[in-house]
Amino acid sequence: MNILQTLRVAVLALLRNKLRSFLTTLGIIIGVSAVIAMVAIGEGAKARVEESFASMGSNLLVVLPGSTSLGGQRGGFGSMxxxxxxxxxxxxxxxxxxxxxxxxxxxxxxxxxxxxxxxxxxxxxxxxxxxxxxxxxxxxxxxxxxxxxxxxxxxxxxxxxxxxxxxxxxxxxxxxxxxxxxxxxxxxxxxxxxxxxxxxxxxxxxxxxxxxxxxxxxxxxxxxxxxxxxxxxxxxxxxxxxxxxxxxxxxxxxxxxxxxxxDFSIRNLTELASAQEQGTRTLTTLLASIAAVSLLVGGIGIMNIMLVSVTERTREIGVRMAVGANPTHILSQFLVEALTLSIAGGVFGVAIGLFGAGRLAANFGWPVLIRADIIVISVAFSGLVGVVFGLYPARKASLLDPIDALRFE
Amino acid sequence: MSASPALLKLDEVTKVYHMGDVDVHALQGVSLEIPEGEFIAIMGASGSGKSTLMNIIGCLDRPSGGHYLLAGEEISTFDRYALARKRNQTLGFVFQNFNLLSRTSAVENVELPLLYAGLRTSERHKRAGAALTRVGLGDRLDHHPNQMSGGQQQRVAIARAIVSNPRVILADEPTGNLDSETSGEVMGIFQELRESGITVVLVTHEPDISAYAARVVTMKDGRVLSDRRQEPRRRAPAAAAEVSA
Known part of the structure; x- marks a missing residue:
């Protein structure tokens, strides 16, 4: 049984419960779109800061002359x-x-x-x-x-x-x-x-x-x-x-x-810029980790529904085992189902995240920067969520005893 | 070992289930030889151990003790993967409640064993179609189980059991959910399969049904009570296919 056949069986099984599959995927969709939108906003803010510092000049130092000190009254920099x-x-x-x-x-x-x-x-x-x-x-x-x-x-x-x-x-x-x-x-x-x-x-x-x-x-x-x-x-x-x-x-x-x-002072604008950048990076990290938590919640949703699915389809698992499915066949079938849910969620989430970021940019004039690597990472991470949270239910299914599974009511 | 060994050979097979603190001895030393091409019925009341025997013969379970040779291979040492391969290639199952996948067409149900055998789609489809034709359902390939009568569903299940050209068909109360007319048709199909050289092992508690077999083994308390041969009741399979088609 090759991966395409496994995928087909998985997709057919998911389509049998369209609404349930969609609701399960929704958790991942929200998580991924939040990651995409949040990082886009954070990166946009960072880019704006970088741009404004870059416009001052590159690697800039400003040397100012010193201050006067007349009878105890000290002037500011540049006064002398x-x-x-x-x-x-x-x-x-x-x-x-x-x-x-x-x-x-x-x-x-x-x-x-x-x-x-x-x-x-x-x-x-x-x-x-x-x-x-x-x-x-x-x-x-x-x-x-x-x-x-x-x-x-x-x-x-x-x-x-x-x-x-x-x-x-x-x-x-x-x-x-x-x-x-x-x-x-x-x-x-x-x-x-x-x-x-x-x-x-x-x-x-x-x-x-x-x-x-x-x-x-x-x-x-x-x-x-x-x-x-x-x-x-x-x-x-x-x-x-x-x-x-x-x-x-x-x-x-x-x-x-x-x-x-x-008797002079030097302003280092690069330091100032990197401090600012550090601030926006912290913001981005914060937003992204909140979004990642929602992805995790989405993963738990997948695990939950896969456990329900394994229980519901115990008889089916028994039949498949009786006609020759080995534990790996059963494991991969349920794992691929979980993966299909999570990757589909990832792909839709990217689309919605990009759309949302675009709307924010268009309606509120927020600076938004889409990074290709974040898109790839988000989809890959949602796939990882599918594997991590799909593995336990899939393993549970593959370890079922064929006789018990066939008798299950 | 003789020149033509039995296809199925059980030698002092025991099976013990651990139910909490209690050990249930479902099989207490069963020895049985079934040559290729035989139609054998295993009878017995519930709790006699006939289902356990069936599960062991069907490679769904391993014996606790003794030896079970299937086509010369010792099964008791097989792992789950090797057992799955045996079920896929050498055995075919027919259950009382049909056990078809719902919302899946007849032809896809029949293709299932071939899917796990790793056959290509076109080959699967061809062979599943042929198997369904053989049981008289050549015109119902795309029907779903819920669009079929019980007899038709059981024929789909038989087609699924024979699609990978197994040497043994195991039927566990195959007529339990069917009326007597349809039961006769289904038994006719089994007889036809036997004539084509497939070994048929039938588990039933109904004497009417065991009458179609040439040999009847009766179980009691996990042991073989009797083992006798008989003249099987005949039913013309071609006529049966026409009636229900």
Whole structure:
């Protein structure tokens, strides 16, 4: 008797009690669809967090200058410039795990186009900055080293600024924008980046080459950087090491002895991201384990109904044994019945889970991410539930004495 | 052992059931030889041990002591798998209450032994159809048991018993649920099977039915009380098939 014949016998037996088979399967259907939907929601939330951190920049460290301390009144970070251009060069060249480092200077300024004006943050920086932040232009050209060296009066606008100055869906490349009465040519529009994890709009910003910024907008501080340094480590795993190496380098360069506070600080955004991710992962695990419990309950339902079925069909088992079924035939028949119930439940559960996740995404705007491996695992797990909970009833059937089974009323 | 050994040979077979603290000696040393092609009836009152004897002959149970040789093979040492194979290939059962699978067509019921023998679907179907034709139900292959009379159901059961070409048919009170007319038809089929060379072992408590056998063994208290030969009562099987068809 091959597996196809066994399967056919099992399916026919299940179809004889359609409603009962369906109700038994329902437990697994609910369990699996819950797992699929819950994991999809959890993964969606995780993906959203990851995305918002990725939009800040990859493997990002931000080095801030230190604080002032005047007559016992201590200012916040950045209140006193302590980072020098030499520090920036040293970070770039002397720390092996650093891939990019760029200064970012900032003012708040009013920008004017032909028709409109808009107040936004204007940053002076170098091309590396865009590499650190994964932020290429969607229109026009990227910032180049020669833009910086020549002191070109060009601007790179965030999408929000473009919308406010030129209107949505316009191409402002080549147009003039005035700032402090100095005309700047729009050379590029940066890709839309969305919101920061704290809700700040990344696209409400304009960038210009560092030299033009220093000469036209904000007079420099000679050797000190009047801003922060963005650092990109070469991989997520080296970000924390890079942080340590930069700390050591800067303490050394600034002649800070042991036991004295740093005169700078480094923000490690990767750590923040992984902490957030950890949170959503815990949520996913929690949701999935609740769903798995319902799968377990479904399995108990299968076991229950298989035990009833074995008792009801004792005579049938006796007849099958009398005409030549051996214990393995009987065992596999009932096991395959349990498996058919649970796998059918798994397949329908996946379908309903996917549908439910889709509805949640469509109706409530929840971020939902379907993972193929979860689908495979769910179906496999429901199959496992079928085997585990089907084995005892099937074994009970196979161990029946043929004479007792034939006499059973 | 002689040149042509008996197909079934029981030698001092005993069977003890343990019912709690009490041991029930259902068989207390039964010796019996049944040559191939014999039609034998085992008679006895209830509790005489005839059903136990039947179960042992049918490889549904193993003796507690003694020897049972089926076609030269010692059965008492067989495991459940080997016993199942014997039941599948060498034996065919006919029960008092037919024991057909409900909501399953006649042909599928008859195919059942072939399913466990591992035959292909087309071969199973062909042989089941032939077996049903042989018992006069060639036109009722797709009928379900609940659409059939008792006599027809018992014929389906006989077709199931003979479909794998067994050497022995075991019939346990096969006419117990049938009226006398239908009983005669069913017994006619058994006689016909015997004529084709199949050994028929019939268990009954009705003298009318045992009259169709050529040899009658009477059991009492787990022992053979008498073993006699007789001229079997005849019934024309062809006519029987026509009446009920």
């Amino acid at each position: 410039p302590t980072l020098t251009w030499d520090d920036l060069r040293a970070i770039r060249t002397e720390v092996p795990t650093v891939k990019y480092a760029a200064a970012q200077l900032r003012v708040s300024a009013q920008l004017l186009s032909e028709e409109q004006n808009w107040n936004t943050s204007v940053y002076g920086t170098t091309p590396e900055y865009f590499a650190v932040r994964n932020w290429p232009p969607s229109l026009g050209a990227p910032m180049t080293d020669s833009d910086v060296e020549s002191g070109a009066k060009v601007l790179f606008l965030g999408q929000t600024v473009v919308d406010k100055l030129f209107g949505p869906n316009t191409d402002p490349v080549g147009q003039l924008v005035r700032m402090k009465n100095i005309p700047f040519e729009v050379k590029g529009v940066l890709q839309r980046k969305g919101q920061s994890p704290t809700g700040q709009d990344y696209d409400d910003a304009a960038f210009m080459p560092l030299k033009a910024f220093q000469t036209k907008i904000q007079g420099g501080l000679q050797q000190y950087i009047a801003g922060v340094i963005y650092v990109g480590a070469d991989s997520p795993t080296t970000t924390t090491r890079a942080q340590q190496q930069i700390t050591n380098l800067l303490r050394d360069r600034h002649h800070i002895g042991p036991g004295t506070d740093d």
